[in-house]
Structure formats: C-alpha cells, structure tokens
Amino acid sequence: MSSHTDPRSLFTNHHAWLQSWLVRKMGNSFDAADLAQDVFMRVLTRQHIQPWGEPRAYLSTIAKNLMVDHWRRRALEKAWLDTLAAMPEAETPAPEQRLIFLETLMEIDRVLDSLKPPVRRAFLLAQLDGYTCPQIAKELQVSLATAERYVAKALKQCYTLRFES
C-alpha cells in the first residue's frame, strides 16, 4: 500500500502539520487538538477508498468539514441555552430530557441545512408540528404528491446522515 493512503503513515507524517494548521484556522489549541484527533478517527473508520493525491489536501478537506460541524454544534448549543434561559420554567423540559432533545435538534439542524426551502418547511411541519401529508399539502398549497415527495426527500436525508455518513 502506498504511504499516501496508509492511515498510520498519514498520522506520523502529518499529524503535527494538521494540528498547527487547525490552530491557525481556529485560533484555539484545545479545539484544534480535538479536531485533529477527529480527522484521523474519520480517516481510520472511513469505509470508502481514500483518494490518491496530496495527503495534506485530503486531510484538510476532512478538517474543514469537521470545523463546520464543530461551529454549527457550538452555535446550536448556545442557541439552545439562550432559548431555555428565556422560557418560563414551567415550559422547559426536565433536565434528563434535555441532552436527548439537544442531540435531536442537532440532527434536525444538519438535515435542514441540506434541504431546499419548501422541503424544509414541509419537514418542520411534519416532524415538529405532527402534520400529516394532506395537512402539509394544504398549508403549503401544493398537491398531496408534492407534499409526500418533500417529506420523503427529507427523510432520505435523515437516513443518509445518520446511517451512511
């Protein structure tokens, strides 16, 4: 196997470089160290074949994707805490439920990001408000077949993100 695609040699040859690259991008050595770790985890567990070519370009592409995830996650955590703080206590969920809800919202947020606006609206009505497809069709003023196609598309995206990425 070429040294380019052997994960162990990738790690020994490029870990220090990747970490300092991440420190430069993120301005924070703790997050950078964690993310560098995640990048190599991703390389090791990846099922598909790694592309040939410049290994640092390959590593930094994965690192960029993980950085976006990391920022989204942090932004969502902050939004979540702000929202909870602004709600009357009686309406806030029990502490033991919060982590589950937060994880669920992270998933919804990631799915929403990859959908076109009408599909997003259909997805939110279906998942959060419990609308059926006929109700969604009425609300969005589209045919039932279109509403069903929207929901199916969003569910496919949920599936891909959870089970195939």
Added chain:
Amino acid sequence: MSTLPNQIVDEAIAWTIKLQYNTPTETTLAHFNDWLERHPSHREAWQRVSTFKVEHSKVPVKLARATLNSVHQQLQQQRRRMLKALGFAALSMGSGWLASDHTPWQRMVADVSTTVGEQRTLTLSDGTTLTLNTDSAVSTHLTGSTRRIKLQRGEIRIDTGEDVNQPGKRPFFVDTPFGPIQAIGTRFTVRLYNHGAKVAVQEGAVRLFPAHGAVGTLVQTGEYHWLGKTHTEKLTNTAMDPASWADGVITAENMRLEDLIRELARYRTGILRCHPGIADQRVSGIFQIQQIDNTLQFLARTEKLRLTYRTQFWIHIEGI
C-alpha cells in the same frame, strides 16, 4: 451498522409516508405487512426509517423552533469568520431561510403538540393549566387584550388561571374551527371531531359561540354540549366520562365495546378492529390509557375476547 440497499431504504420511506404521515387503510396495512415479511432487510430498513418521526416529535415544538431560529441568526454572524478561515470552501449555509419563513410560521405553527399515545401538561404564563391528550396540537396567544388558545387537533383540558400579572383579568377563549368557546372561571375539556367539537364543563361555566350562529349557549358545571358551526346541542350520552383521560384513564359505564375499542385506538398507532359480533356487548370499568396493549390484554381476559395481532399495527378483536 450494516449498509442497506438504496432501493429498500426508499421503499421503507414510501411506507412510512403511507403509515406515519397519512391515515392508512386496512388494505394499505395488509400490503405493508406483506412487504415487511418478505425479507429481513425490509424490517431493518423499516426500524431505521420509522424512528425519525417518533424521535423528532418529542422535542417541545416551541423550544425547537426558537432554538433553530436563533442558531440561524448566530450562524449568519459567524459566516464571515468561517468564510475567512475556510477560504470559501465546504460551506452550505443557505440564505436566510428562517427569516423569510418567519411570518407564515407565526400563523401556522402549533406551539405545543403531542404524538399518538402521548399526553402533556403545561402551565402557561397567565397561570392557566393546559393538558393535551393524545395526538393533539394547540397554539397559544396570551399577550393581547384577550387570552386565546387555538385548538388545532385533538383534545385539551383547560384549567384557567388567575391572570394576576395583568391589571384586569382578561377574557379567555378557546378557538375551534366551529367557533370560539369563552371560559367563565373554569375547568373544561374540548375535543375536536370532523364536523364539530364536544365541550364538557367540570367546574364553572363556558359559553359556546357557533361560527355561524346567532347567540351564545351557556354550558354549566357537569353539562356536556356539541358545538357545530351553526348550532349547539346538549348531549346526554354518559357512557364515558369526557374528562377522565386527563387522569390517564377511560371511565366507561355500560359502554358499547366497539365504542370503547375506538377510544382505546386513539392512544395507539395502527388499527384496532372489533368484530361486528361483539360490537354491541356492554362494558363498564376504568381502563388505563398509558399502556394500551396491557389494557387490551386485560379487556380480553375480563370480556372473554381474542386478540389477533396481524402486525404490531393491526389487531383484530373478536369473541371466543
């Protein structure tokens, strides 16, 4: 986690659209059952795909909407920094979708909803206690000169609050597609049907205003009324206590078995089908609605019935 063929995942999604996002007929359920049994991978795909609705709907809707809105605003602010760090690569932030959708949402969105089999109790800012029964949704508008709760789906119990934070106690209304209901210091339940709503008062009184009717009808403690678009009507059926669901039970007295089974079916996804031969049998008792399958087993023992599970979604009930 094993990878499933794309085609089977798509089939499972098509089934979940039919079963979870539409009202399935018995024929649909029978075909679904055939599909499910045809291959183990079908079952695996179904289990994966059908969890999304269940899991996502558990997050309180108000919290979910507010968080997603706020994260979007934050991300807009961070966008510049991220673009710089990433050199424009790998970004798909969308463009203001939450902002542009904001207005229609305010109108169409339910603040609180429950899924099949779920109940939820909340205390609102004016001190009102609101309980939602299975598969229900409301939106609340408590900031104006009147307090209003719009019942969009299902059934609720209202125990109106003192509204102490306001200079004068503001009028309280529940809006239904068939007209508003005004509370007069009170506890009452409202359940939506296709062509009207049933209103039962446990304490105090309410006034019903049919959407196209001339005058309001007063409903006193202990009374039970129908609210249609054009008229109201006093109901005398007492086979089932209209409010005991809020305590987690169905209280039946000399109730038709078919009617009881239809009520139990509201708390469970799928179809409970009662054989015509036992439909008119009479039942009395208190039946738990938290664990419908246990209640069905109990009913089967006491009433000498046989339950046949065609699938987990489709149960036949007949006499022995």
